[in-house]
Amino acid sequence: MSASRSSQRFRHSKLSLFVALATVVAAARAQLSPTFYASSCPAALVTIKTAVRAAVLLDRRTAGSLLRLHFHDCFVQGCDASVLLDDTGNFTGEKGAGPNAGSLRGFGVIDTIKALLEALCPRTVSCADILAVAARDSVVALGGPSWTVPLGRRDSTTASLSTANTDLPSPASSLSTLLAAFARKGLSSTDMVALSGAHTMGQAQCQNYRGRIYNDTDINAAFAASLRAGCPAAGGGGASAPLDATSPNAFDNAYYGNLVAQRGLLHSDQELFNGGSTDALVRSYAASPAQFSSDFAAGMVRMSGIGVLTGSSGQIRRNCRRVN
Ligand code: HEM
Numbered sequence: 001m002s003a004s005r006s007s008q009r010f011r012h013s014k015l016s017l018f019v020a021l022a023t024v025v026a027a028a029r030a031q032l033s034p035t036f037y038a039s040s041c042p043a044a045l046v047t048i049k050t051a052v053r054a055a056v057l058l059d060r061r062t063a064g065s066l067l068r069l070h071f072h073d074c075f076v077q078g079c080d081a082s083v084l085l086d087d088t089g090n091f092t093g094e095k096g097a098g099p100n101a102g103s104l105r106g107f108g109v110i111d112t113i114k115a116l117l118e119a120l121c122p123r124t125v126s127c128a129d130i131l132a133v134a135a136r137d138s139v140v141a142l143g144g145p146s147w148t149v150p151l152g153r154r155d156s157t158t159a160s161l162s163t164a165n166t167d168l169p170s171p172a173s174s175l176s177t178l179l180a181a182f183a184r185k186g187l188s189s190t191d192m193v194a195l196s197g198a199h200t201m202g203q204a205q206c207q208n209y210r211g212r213i214y215n216d217t218d219i220n221a222a223f224a225a226s227l228r229a230g231c232p233a234a235g236g237g238g239a240s241a242p243l244d245a246t247s248p249n250a251f252d253n254a255y256y257g258n259l260v261a262q263r264g265l266l267h268s269d270q271e272l273f274n275g276g277s278t279d280a281l282v283r284s285y286a287a288s289p290a291q292f293s294s295d296f297a298a299g300m301v302r303m304s305g306i307g308v309l310t311g312s313s314g315q316i317r318r319n320c321r322r323v324n
Pocket of ligand 1: 102
């Protein structure tokens with residue numbers, strides 16, 4: 001076979017895989033419904049919103065932590081609350097994976113919400129749905145857009161440490177690696193750029209931006225210098241820094257303005273605006289909060305539909321940390 005025919009076949013098989021993935025995602029999402037708990041647990045949504053608001057009032061960072069929990073759930077086995085399972089003697093969960101260990105936060109808030117819902121409507125509201133709704137309510141709590149969350153996800157009885165290590169993108173990723181990681185989950189380049197805007201909130205640890213502030217050249221010099229004091233070049237430790245130094249406690253489009261000014265904190269953040277195919281969209285979001293908000297909300301609904309368990313698959317865990 002000629003080289004060009006074989007590369008054509010490769011492209012074709014990649015396209016078929018993408019179409020198949022997108023179909024699975026769409027089919028699963030079709031079984032979810034925003035009114036899923038309307039009769040079985042009418043107070044579910046208001047209970048989650050009240051608990052998220054209370055937690056964010058105590059510590060505004062919790063908003064970002066809860067949103068990230070949902071992302072790290074959905075990218076590993078789908079949005080099935082696998083991220084919440086604790087390790088036991090004969091079970092290894094995802095909490096010890098590289099991107100999660102010593103980094104994921106907010107588990108206690110999910111436990112509190114689950115306990116409230118088990119008291120109100122026992123064995124009814126899944127941990128996976130709690131994560132999806134808490135992510136939306138967190139964005140709203142910091143002034144971001146709202147959207148309707150399709151519901152009816154069920155919880156996994158398994159987790160995958162190895163998938164958490166392979167499928168969650170690293171902060172050292174290039175643009176093409178980031179695009180491929182999202183494409184594997186049925187998400188477009190627009191989704192990737194819009195969802196990265198979640199980095200308008202929360203913080204990163206020195207180990208995740210050390211390479212950027214000492215080695216990258218596409219970084220504003222004053223910005224790099226200001227971060228070096230708290231994040232030494234050698235050795236462990238170091239401080240955490242806001243992912244969006246302009247407005248760390250507000251959900252807004254300042255993240256994209258930072259990228260245009262070469263003030264992205266992570267190497268992977270700056271990759272979205274580094275002379276590549278996503279530069280134009282970054283500029284658009286920096287100029288238009290409304291376009292960012294609407295693409296972010298649409299991207300979240302798509303991400304929340306990845307690989308969900310519905311019908312009689314999985315279970316409704318009574319305790320989000322362990323299978324029934
Ligand atoms: C595009 C690829 C992405 C990469 C490489 C990435 C990487 C990271 C890293 C390294 C951190 C800091 C962790 C730490 O230092 O402990 C972080 C934090 C965060 N990420 Fe991402 N992320 C990506 C996409 C996303 C997406 C899609 C969302 C949500 C929709 C998200 C939400 C967050 C939030 C809110 C935080 C702050 C969490 C907190 O303060 O507790 N990220 N991310």
